Amino acid sequence: MSATLSCPHKPxxxxxxxxxxxxxxxTVGFAAVKLLEDAxxxxxxxxxxTCCGQPAYNSGDRADARDLARxxxxxxxxxxxxxxxxxSCGGTIKRHYPHLFDGDPAWQTRAERLSAKTFELVSxxxxxxxxERVIARYxxxxxxxxxxxxxxxxxxxSQPRRLLATVADLDLREMAESEVCCGxxxxxxxxxxxxxxxxxxxxxxHIQTSEAGTLLAGDLGCLLNMAGKLQREGAAIKVxxxxxxxxxxxxxxxxxxxx
Amino acid sequence: MQVTSQTFKSNAxxxxxxxxxxxxxxxxxxxFPGKRAAAxxxxxxFDQLRDAGRDLKNHVLEHLDFYLERFEAKVIEQGGxxxxxRDAAEARQIVLDICxxxxxxxVTKGKSMISEEIGLNEFxxxxxxxxxxxxxxxxxxxxxxxxxxxxxxxxxxxxxxxxADAFHAxxxxxxFTERNENPRALMNEARQVLRQQFxxxxxxxxGANFCIAETGTTVIVTNExxxxxxxxxxxxxxxxxxxxxxxxxxEDVSTLTRLLTRSATGQEITVYTTFSSGPRRVEDLDGxxxxxxxxxxxxxxxxxxxxxxxxxxxxxxxxxxNHCPVYGAIGGHAYGWVYPGPMGSVLTPQLVGIDAAGxxxxxxxxxxxxxxxxxxxxxxxxxxxxxxxxxFERHLSPAAVRFGLGAWAFFAKRPRLYRIVAGVGAWLxxxxxxxKGRIERLPLAGGWTAWRDLPAPQGRTFQQQxxxxxxxxx
Amino acid sequence: MSDAREQILxxxxxxxxxxxxxxxxxxxxxxxxxxxxxxxxxxxxxxxHFEQVDLFVQMARNAAATVDPVTHPADVxxxxxxxxxxxxxxxxxxxxxxxxxxxxxxxxxxxLHIERRAAVDGxxxxxxLAFAGIAETGTLVLLSGxxxxxxxxxxxDTHIVVLRADRIVGAYxxxxxxxxxxxxxxxxxxxxxxxxxxxxxIEQTVQMGAHGPLRLHVVLVGG
Numbered sequence: 001m002s003a004t005l006s007c008p009h010k011p012x013x014x015x016x017x018x019x020x021x022x023x024x025x026x027t028v029g030f031a032a033v034k035l036l037e038d039a040x041x042x043x044x045x046x047x048x049x050t051c052c053g054q055p056a057y058n059s060g061d062r063a064d065a066r067d068l069a070r071x072x073x074x075x076x077x078x079x080x081x082x083x084x085x086x087x088s089c090g091g092t093i094k095r096h097y098p099h100l101f102d103g104d105p106a107w108q109t110r111a112e113r114l115s116a117k118t119f120e121l122v123s124x125x126x127x128x129x130x131x132e133r134v135i136a137r138y139x140x141x142x143x144x145x146x147x148x149x150x151x152x153x154x155x156x157x158s159q160p161r162r163l164l165a166t167v168a169d170l171d172l173r174e175m176a177e178s179e180v181c182c183g184x185x186x187x188x189x190x191x192x193x194x195x196x197x198x199x200x201x202x203x204x205x206h207i208q209t210s211e212a213g214t215l216l217a218g219d220l221g222c223l224l225n226m227a228g229k230l231q232r233e234g235a236a237i238k239v240x241x242x243x244x245x246x247x248x249x250x251x252x253x254x255x256x257x258x259x
Numbered sequence: 260m261q262v263t264s265q266t267f268k269s270n271a272x273x274x275x276x277x278x279x280x281x282x283x284x285x286x287x288x289x290x291f292p293g294k295r296a297a298a299x300x301x302x303x304x305f306d307q308l309r310d311a312g313r314d315l316k317n318h319v320l321e322h323l324d325f326y327l328e329r330f331e332a333k334v335i336e337q338g339g340x341x342x343x344x345r346d347a348a349e350a351r352q353i354v355l356d357i358c359x360x361x362x363x364x365x366v367t368k369g370k371s372m373i374s375e376e377i378g379l380n381e382f383x384x385x386x387x388x389x390x391x392x393x394x395x396x397x398x399x400x401x402x403x404x405x406x407x408x409x410x411x412x413x414x415x416x417x418x419x420x421x422x423a424d425a426f427h428a429x430x431x432x433x434x435f436t437e438r439n440e441n442p443r444a445l446m447n448e449a450r451q452v453l454r455q456q457f458x459x460x461x462x463x464x465x466g467a468n469f470c471i472a473e474t475g476t477t478v479i480v481t482n483e484x485x486x487x488x489x490x491x492x493x494x495x496x497x498x499x500x501x502x503x504x505x506x507x508x509x510e511d512v513s514t515l516t517r518l519l520t521r522s523a524t525g526q527e528i529t530v531y532t533t534f535s536s537g538p539r540r541v542e543d544l545d546g547x548x549x550x551x552x553x554x555x556x557x558x559x560x561x562x563x564x565x566x567x568x569x570x571x572x573x574x575x576x577x578x579x580x581n582h583c584p585v586y587g588a589i590g591g592h593a594y595g596w597v598y599p600g601p602m603g604s605v606l607t608p609q610l611v612g613i614d615a616a617g618x619x620x621x622x623x624x625x626x627x628x629x630x631x632x633x634x635x636x637x638x639x640x641x642x643x644x645x646x647x648x649x650x651f652e653r654h655l656s657p658a659a660v661r662f663g664l665g666a667w668a669f670f671a672k673r674p675r676l677y678r679i680v681a682g683v684g685a686w687l688x689x690x691x692x693x694x695k696g697r698i699e700r701l702p703l704a705g706g707w708t709a710w711r712d713l714p715a716p717q718g719r720t721f722q723q724q725x726x727x728x729x730x731x732x733x
Numbered sequence: 734m735s736d737a738r739e740q741i742l743x744x745x746x747x748x749x750x751x752x753x754x755x756x757x758x759x760x761x762x763x764x765x766x767x768x769x770x771x772x773x774x775x776x777x778x779x780x781x782h783f784e785q786v787d788l789f790v791q792m793a794r795n796a797a798a799t800v801d802p803v804t805h806p807a808d809v810x811x812x813x814x815x816x817x818x819x820x821x822x823x824x825x826x827x828x829x830x831x832x833x834x835x836x837x838x839x840x841x842x843x844x845l846h847i848e849r850r851a852a853v854d855g856x857x858x859x860x861x862l863a864f865a866g867i868a869e870t871g872t873l874v875l876l877s878g879x880x881x882x883x884x885x886x887x888x889x890d891t892h893i894v895v896l897r898a899d900r901i902v903g904a905y906x907x908x909x910x911x912x913x914x915x916x917x918x919x920x921x922x923x924x925x926x927x928x929x930x931x932x933x934x935i936e937q938t939v940q941m942g943a944h945g946p947l948r949l950h951v952v953l954v955g956g
Contacts, residue, residue, distance in 0.1 A: 017721050017722070019671075019681070021721060022681055022685075022720045022721045022722055023681050023684060023685045023688075023716050023720055024685070024714065024716045024717070025716070025717060026717055026718075026719070026720060026721035026724050027717060029721040029725070030721075030724075045721075045722070045725050047674065047678070047722065047726070048674045049674065050670070050671040050672075050674050050677045050681075051667075051671045053671075055664065055667065056664060056667075056668055057644070058625060058644060058647070059647060059651065059656070059660065059664055060644065060646075060647030060648040060649070060650055060651030060652070060656065061648075061651050061664055061668070062648055062651075064664070064665075064668040064671075064672075067668070067672055068668070068671055068672065071672065071674070099641075148624065148625070148626040148627055148628070149625075149627070152626075152627035152628070152630070152631055153627065179628075180584055180626075180628070181584050181624050181626035181628070183584070183624065184624065185623070185624025185625060185626070186624075186625075187660070188622075188623065188624045188625075189706065189707060190704070190706040190707060191621060191622075191660070191706075192268065192271070192621075192622055193705075193706035193707070193709060193710060194268075194271065194272055194275055194710075195271055195275075195585055195588055195589070195622065196624075196710070197709075197710035197711070198275055198588045199584050199585075199588065199624075200710075200711065202584075224713070224714050225711065227697075227712075227714050228697065228707070228711030228712040228713055228714055229710070229711040229712075231697055231711075231712045231714075232699075232710070232711045232712045239714075252717070253696060255714045256696050256697040256712060256714030256715065257696040257697075258693075258694065258695055258696035259696070283936070286936055286937040287937065289937075290933075290937045291937075302775055303775075303776070304773050304774075304775050304776065307773045308772075308773050311772040311773045315772065321749065322754055322762060323745050323749075324742045324745045324746055324749070324753065324754065325753075325754040325759070325762055327741075327742070327745075328742070329766065337919070343735075343737040343738040343741055344737060345737045345740060345741060349737060393944065394934070395932045395934040395935070395943055396932075396934035399934065399935075412933070412934065412937065413934070414934050414935070415937065418936060419935055419936055422935055442935040442936060442938055442940055443940050445935055446932060446935065446940045446942070446943060447942075449943075450942070450943065450944055453944065454854065454944075457944075458854055472766065473766050473769065474918075474919045475919075476919060482930065482931050482932060482933075482943065483930055483931070483932045483943035483944045483945065484887050484930040484943060484944040484945020484946070485943065485944040485945075487883070487886070487887045487924070487945065488887050488888070488944055488945070491883045491884060491887065491922070492884070502741065502745075507762075507765060507766060507769070508765070508766060508769035509769065509905075509906075509909040509912075510769040510770065510771050510772060510906050510909065511769070511772065513772075513904070513905035513906055513909070514772040514773065516905075517775070517905075524933070527792070527796075527869075527870045527927075528796075528870040528872055528925065528927050529927070530796070530926065530927055530928050530929070530930055530931060530945070531924065531925065531926060531927075531930075531945070532872075532924075532925035533922060533923070533924055533925070534919070534922065534923035534924075534925075535921065535922055536919040536920070536921060536922075536923075537921060538921065539877075539921050540877075540878070540920070540921055542878070542879040543877060543878065543879060543882070543921055544830075544850065544851040544879060544882040544884075545851040545852075545877075545882045545883055545884045546877060546883060546921050546922065554741075556737075556741045556744075560741050560744035560745045560748065561744060561748065562748070563744075563745055563748030563749055564747075564748030564749055564750060565748065568748075
């Protein structure tokens with residue numbers, strides 16, 4: 001907390017870690033912190049965060065989704081910005097929270113205010129802070145999957161590619177149909193496993209055809225799905241969240257790889 | 260048509276294993292999206308047109324009663340007749356009564372999804388009238404006793420071998436005794452066989468892409484010319500339209516056709532766009548003596564003013580299904596009723612009930628590609644979510660889903676408890692996957708691990724590590 | 734049936750939370766129908782007329798129509814005759830009984846056998862006069878009427894359409910203006926025709942000549 005007080009001019013960012021990053025890939029959270037701090041922000045991580053509520057919202061459980069949204073709003077509304085290393089959780093807060101409170105003007109106003117200052121990590125770095133380059137090196141060919149919510153709800157397409165272009169020794173090779181869903185879809189992948197499998201199989205084929213050594217994306221859900229499929233198929237492709245590469249935190253094993 | 264949406268999951272499973280279907284679906288994915296993109300690239304105003312189209316349809320829906328009444332008045336003024344049908348049964352009966360009034364024995368048909376919706380062919384057959392589908396794709400599936408698997412490419416699930424078999428089995432009596440596999444020759448066969456049907460039909464039934472209130476006109480947008488032969492040769496032309504097809508003026512239709520064809524087949528315009536107003540005029544040398552329009556409601560009027568009103572903007576272009584990864588994996592029949600793909604997942608529960616069609620709005624990743632390409636900017640994922648909400652409110656969602664969701668929400672709403680549980684969970688999964696960095700089999704997560712590994716967590720949760728780091732700092 | 738009508742209209746009004754449209758609102762809707770506003774018109778349909786003629790030709794050809802520009806109306810019969818020769822088609826025509834077509838010097842193509850009537854099955858080639866051409870998409874506009882039977886547009890294998898270049902307009906909306914200016918209301922049928930008949934229903938591969946004409950040939954006069 002003392003760091004905050006010493007630099008009152010710095011943007012105060014609340015990091016919404018996301019439940020998947022919290023449990024499966026803390027490195028992504030630390031990479032986000034590093035990128036934000038490098039860009040001149042003060043980063044705090046409210047302890048009162050769990051999940052954005054998307055699973056409930058997308059399952060038709062509006063009451064629980066609203067409860068969780070209130071929890072997020074209360075925990076984050078005092079920050080200058082809320083940054084999320086996920087297009088889908090970021091999209092939920094930014095695009096869907098206001099609609100959750102139709103008919104509840106007081107909470108809707110708070111949701112709209114939070115929405116206005118909530119950003120996905122890469123979009124925040126580029127579109128808000130104007131970051132044009134990162135100091136990182138990644139000597140591999142990579143291919144980038146455009147996760148659906150980030151792409152279509154938040155317009156994230158060129159931003160990650162612009163930053164990746166500044167990573168030393170990194171060679172970007174686009175896969176075919178990078179904008180087509182990987183089949184994760186939150187609860188979809190367990191409710192319709194066969195369909196999900198078909199979609200991720202096609203995605204895995206496109207990734208392998210690209211002949212890239214590393215797959216990157218901005219959403220851990222999609223990454224777990226694609227990594228799990230590639231590994232089941234025995235493909236020797238490393239899978240990482242884009243924040244790890246941009247932050248230069250790539251000395252730890254890739255997703256789903258042993259220590 | 261029998262609804263089989265209840266068994267969507269097993270329908271999908273069968274479809275995924277159908278090698279012929281999977282081959283055919285490759286044509287869809289290789290064709291439609293690229294053609295659409297190319298057509299749009301040639302029209303810089305496309306997105307502006309989408310806004311105009313959306314606003315226009317919203318205007319129509321806000322005044323649908325006015326435009327319906329005006330359309331009716333203009334049709335009557337030109338000597339045509341308008342029939343209102345509350346539901347499928349009324350619509351079928353109206354058509355049958357018209358056919359009987361002219362002692363019709365054979366009816367030719369242009370492509371009409373409303374005809375599928377009301378199950379017209381089966382009904383006419385049961386009453387001794389022979390319906391002949393004349394759109395090539397519709398004709399093929401009629402020979403095979405199937406229903407369309409796509410709203411503009413009804414036989415997209417078939418390959419040329421299957422078409423060749425169907426023609427070989429049925430065209431012998433017309434002098435085609437050799438089995439042809441060449442698409443060009445197959446089409447020629449159909450042309451010759453169906454030409455005789457056109458000439459001997461008593462009634463021609465078409466759909467209507469639009470109904471113009473200004474002029475009392477029905478519009479069909481086609482490529483083959485079968486719709487035109489259907490409506491100009493017989494004595495009677497019946498156009499089947501649902502009530503939301505109303506468009507105020509010729510100018511407004513022009514806006515919508517610019518959107519429709521590019522979104523559908525990627526054509527700048529189809530070969531034929533035909534505007535029909537009333538029966539033949541006294542001095543005309545050809546054309547039908549009677550012109551009837553059947554206006555079908557079938558649950559649509561109840562969508563106005565509610566959360567599904569936007570769906571009534573749909574102009575049936577099929578872009579949503581052409582770009583849907585779920586449709587692309589399983590084709591249209593798995594959806595179990597007339598309208599497949601994202602637009603079907605929204606419309607079918609409205610038309611046949613959420614009890615029967617509840618799976619459809621659930622079978623989506625909400626990837627949003629449908630909304631992205633919809634020319635009318637219909638928020639399809641949002642409306643699928645509305646259906647899920649209705650299901651949830653009515654306790655129609657599966658018990659296991661409700662239980663899992665309830666348990667998860669219980670912890671998620673208690674951050675302190677959640678942090679402990681998350682810590683234990685991460686530790687446990689880490690232990691299970693420590694050797695390989697991933698888990699190959701996990702009880703209760705068979706849906707995941709049957710098909711893919713589960714990457715193991717790194718160890719301690721972010722929150723645990725962050726708390727430790729903050730403690731160390733202070 | 735009027736029960737159905739009333740019930741549907743009532744349900745609509747219940748959903749819209751109002752009664753029948755009345756008063757000022759109604760007057761606005763009436764005005765919109767009486768003077769239809771234009772929506773978005775593509776820029777390519779707003780170019781000067783001579784460019785529209787070029788655009789029409791290009792778009793029609795892109796839709797697999799053939800276009801033969803001739804200078805004078807008097808050139809049409811010979812052009813039609815030459816087209817039939819080139820395509821190896823019999824010199825037999827069924828022609829729309831239109832006075833403007835009839836006024837052309839058909840005697841200059843003496844080999845042509847011409848019948849003026851609606852089409853019947855077995856007719857090989859028809860000739861009609863277009864009401865207008867729309868440059869935006871290379872689209873022909875044909876109106877049904879005593880001079881222009883609709884069957885000519887669909888039954889024969891080959892459809893020849895005579896189009897005057899001064900009847901080419903930019904956008905669909907311009908064609909509607911021409912139609913309204915004619916002052917006779919809507920004909921029974923307005924056909925927009927863009928290229929020959931086709932289908933892609935077998936394996937999504939386009940084949941020409943589904944049920945309508947296999948060939949669409951435009952004789953463009955004064956282009």
